[in-house]
Amino acid sequence: MILTPQSLEALRGQLVVSCQAYPGEPMRDPRTTGQVAASAVIGGAAAVRVQGLADVQHTRAAVEVPVIGLWKDGHDGVFITPTLRHALAVANAGAHVVAIDGTRRSRPDGLTLAQTVAGIHAESHALVMADCGSFDDAAAAVEAGADLVGTTLSGYTGERPKTSGPDLDLLRDIAAADFGVPLIAEGRIHTPAQARQALDAGAFAVVVGTAITHPATITGWFAGALK
Numbered sequence: 001m002i003l004t005p006q007s008l009e010a011l012r013g014q015l016v017v018s019c020q021a022y023p024g025e026p027m028r029d030p031r032t033t034g035q036v037a038a039s040a041v042i043g044g045a046a047a048v049r050v051q052g053l054a055d056v057q058h059t060r061a062a063v064e065v066p067v068i069g070l071w072k073d074g075h076d077g078v079f080i081t082p083t084l085r086h087a088l089a090v091a092n093a094g095a096h097v098v099a100i101d102g103t104r105r106s107r108p109d110g111l112t113l114a115q116t117v118a119g120i121h122a123e124s125h126a127l128v129m130a131d132c133g134s135f136d137d138a139a140a141a142v143e144a145g146a147d148l149v150g151t152t153l154s155g156y157t158g159e160r161p162k163t164s165g166p167d168l169d170l171l172r173d174i175a176a177a178d179f180g181v182p183l184i185a186e187g188r189i190h191t192p193a194q195a196r197q198a199l200d201a202g203a204f205a206v207v208v209g210t211a212i213t214h215p216a217t218i219t220g221w222f223a224g225a226l227k
């Protein structure tokens with residue numbers, strides 16, 4: 001299956017589940033990622049998002065739905081699929097969509113976002129999701145040729161406050177601009193009601209990660225409530 005901008009339409013109004021375990025965690029195993037992704041699909045995920053080349057490969061084998069892949073390298077600055085080399089590796093691992101840093105910050109390989117998107121399009125069949133941190137990022141990412149824009153980095157780049165839930169104001173602003181590419185709500189969507197709010201704010205689809213697939217954090221929420 002090759003995902004085209006047209007076939008993305010199947011994701012409209014749908015839930016995407018991000019399945020990520022972090023370095024050193026007990027669930028940090030690509031096979032586990034594939035199993036978690038398959039479980040999410042049983043629950044109704046229309047697509048999944050996974051981090052790491054082996055995770056993309058295992059997840060492609062484990063599910064039939066589109067796989068959004070990324071490669072996190074580091075923790076600060078531009079770390080979500082930071083270079084064209086990272087992005088092409090994610091595409092070659094089998095991702096239908098490659099999620100990359102979609103901010104206006106300079107990139108470690110010195111390429112512009114437009115050059116990075118063009119390189120991915122030229123050398124793979126993957127679509128490009130730009131993980132943005134602000135309205136200006138989203139506008140620039142659309143200009144650069146991104147196929148989808150996400151609010152993934154809102155609250156993490158200094159341009160937007162880190163809201164406790166989703167950044168609904170940012171979603172509304174980007175939706176109102178009507179850039180013509182799918183707007184993906186991602187980041188701190190912790191309840192079904194918030195997922196609904198994100199769609200109502202104008203998102204095309206909603207990505208939920210931690211609240212579905214990160215048991216250590218979810219357990220901490222419950223444990224904290226009992227203190």
Ligand SMILES: CC(=O)N[C@H](C=O)[C@@H](O)[C@H](O)[C@H](O)COP(=O)(O)O
Nearest residue numbers: 018152156187188189208209210211
């Ligand atoms: C900022 C950053 O590094 N975000 C990452 C992007 O892939 C993941 O760590 C998040 O879990 C993902 O965006 C989903 O968000 P949430 O887990 O809040 O539902």
